[in-house]
Amino acid sequence: xxxxxxxxxxxxxxxxxxxxxxxxxxxxxxxxxxxxxxxxxxxxxxxxxxxxxxxxxxxxxxxxxxxxxxxxxxxxxxxxxxxxxxxxxxxxxxxxxxxxxxxxxxxxxxxxxxxxxxxxxxxxxxxxxxxxxxxxxxxxxxxxxxxxxxxxxxxxxxxxxxxx
Numbered sequence: 619x620x621x622x623x624x625x626x627x628x629x630x631x632x633x634x635x636x637x638x639x640x641x642x643x644x645x646x647x648x649x650x651x652x653x654x655x656x657x658x659x660x661x662x663x664x665x666x667x668x669x670x671x672x673x674x675x676x677x678x679x680x681x682x683x684x685x686x687x688x689x690x691x692x693x694x695x696x697x698x699x700x701x702x703x704x705x706x707x708x709x710x711x712x713x714x715x716x717x718x719x720x721x722x723x724x725x726x727x728x729x730x731x732x733x734x735x736x737x738x739x740x741x742x743x744x745x746x747x748x749x750x751x752x753x754x755x756x757x758x759x760x761x762x763x764x765x766x767x768x769x770x771x772x773x774x775x776x777x778x779x780x781x782x
Contacts, residue, residue, distance in 0.1 A: 762768045 762771065
């Protein structure tokens, strides 16, 4: 194998072409490529920061949501407790009113029964009195049918009456 020695002219032109290509790339291509890479890096950093911010906001929203749910649960329990107390109070009041109304009705019925009883007793007394008078009248008429018996009775009545 033979060893090739580089030609100085070729090296010279290679260096000049490399320099021109490097200059052209540096002047026209490197800046836009680096700018695009830097901008992309900034966009990626912004997206990562936005994602981190969104994650934090979601965490805060989740905590707020849990707090709201806990508050809602407490409110629900409070409302249920108040509703049960109100139900018990309404039932107690209704029972108390019903008992009072029943007591008033019972007392009214007792008074009405007493009044009816007194009325019935008075009617019975009146009827007994009328019957007694009718019987007495019939007995007296039967006894006084005879003139002699009338005279005898008048005499007994006169003897029974004492004049002062």
